Amino acid sequence: MDIGFYHCTRAAPVAVLPKLAVKALRAGHRVLVHIGDPAQADAVDDVLWTFDQDSFLPHGIAGTEHDSEQPLLIADSFEGANAADLAIAMAGRLPGEEAGFRRVLFLFDGNDEDVVTAARQHWKALSDRDGVAIAYWAQGERGWEKRA
Incomplete structure (x- = not known):
């Protein structure tokens, strides 16, 4: 499993989400x-509907009979019904390996010290695990910069 830590310092994680989601869908991923x-589900739903008036990002909130049809599903569990291979984690938790994601994007608010501390703890725990590749991305003046 590949895990990317996205340290959001110039924009809130919910504002960063649409561009990452668009890239993931264009790359052929199914996303949870x-x-x-x-x-938070409502806030994410609103952002995905309104982030760009000239585009459409197909998605749904988990809990309907159409969950399996959604290319992007917003859910409070990592056990999504849409057969996602990429998860975007926005609640401070990471999925276990049994969840079956090939890639996880862990978005965290760099302006909240408690959240940053929790992200560091996740990083440390993952750095010792076999079969997990981790990368650290930070928002810079000219976009995302890979720093580790």
């Missing part, structure tokens, strides 16, 4: 966006 609660 992991959120923490219904309010």
Whole structure:
């Protein structure tokens, strides 16, 4: 499993999500966006509908009979019904290897020290695991910069 840590310092994770989701879908991935609660699901849903008036990002919130048809599913569990191979983790947790994702994008708010501390703990725990490739991306003045 490949895990990318995305340290969001210039924009909130929810504002970063649409561009990453578009790239993932264009690359042929099925995507699960992991959120923490219904309010966050609504916020993510709103952003995905409104981030660009000239584009359409097909998605749905988990809990309907159409979950399996969604190329991008917003869910509070990593056990999405849309056969996603890429997860975007926005609730401070990472999926276990049994979830079957090939790639995970872990978005975290770099302006919240508690969140940064939790991300560091995840990084440390993952750095010792076999079969897990991790990378660290930070928002710079000219876009995302790979730093580790």
